[in-house]
Amino acid sequence: MSALAQSLDKIKTQAKPPHIPLVINGKEVHTGQTDKQVMPTDHARTLCTFSTADASLTQEAIKGALIARKQWANTPLEERATIFLKAADLLSTKYRADVCAATMLGTGKNAWQAEIDAAVETIDFWRFNAKYAQDIYGMQPPENSPGVWNRVEYRPLEGFIAAISPFNFLGTVASSQNDPF
Numbered sequence: 001m002s003a004l005a006q007s008l009d010k011i012k013t014q015a016k017p018p019h020i021p022l023v024i025n026g027k028e029v030h031t032g033q034t035d036k037q038v039m040p041t042d043h044a045r046t047l048c049t050f051s052t053a054d055a056s057l058t059q060e061a062i063k064g065a066l067i068a069r070k071q072w073a074n075t076p077l078e079e080r081a082t083i084f085l086k087a088a089d090l091l092s093t094k095y096r097a098d099v100c101a102a103t104m105l106g107t108g109k110n111a112w113q114a115e116i117d118a119a120v121e122t123i124d125f126w127r128f129n130a131k132y133a134q135d136i137y138g139m140q141p142p143e144n145s146p147g148v149w150n151r152v153e154y155r156p157l158e159g160f161i162a163a164i165s166p167f168n169f170l171g172t173v174a175s176s177q178n179d180p181f
Helices: 003-012 055-074 077-092 096-107 111-138
Strands: 022-024 027-029 034-039 042-051 161-163 174-176
Touching: 003 096, 022 055, 034 096, 042 096, 077 096, 077 111, 096 111
Parallel strands: none
Antiparallel strands: 022 027, 034 042, 161 174
């Protein structure tokens, strides 16, 4: 049996669908208000339940992101890129079949579509953007004259940015106070 078939079987045969809590500022939050993710091909089958957030929890998460932003911005680029490169390595190996199976069941995609949308594009997104960030940070102006040192300091974006992918495309959902790298 292939790894994908095993992952599909594992998800389909769960005795009880897992509950996905909110994670706010590194802590699991169970609100008591839940919703469920059903299979688009079998609405009677619940894949998971998940906690939902209200405006106050959203504000708490934003406040935490503003605090974490400072630490993230002060983390050297190489360390930030390493996090995304490690995630790409894990998705391309250990978690690939599980992510593809969950995508197939959660969005109704076939194996080929799940492989492209859930695995390949996300892995590429993380790897390419780590490389692009390193390239951008490496761009410095030339010396204009002897004894003059010009340097560009890259600052994080200012403001709050959120991107939400459509229901049928896993994509990479970003929500950050600053640039991902």
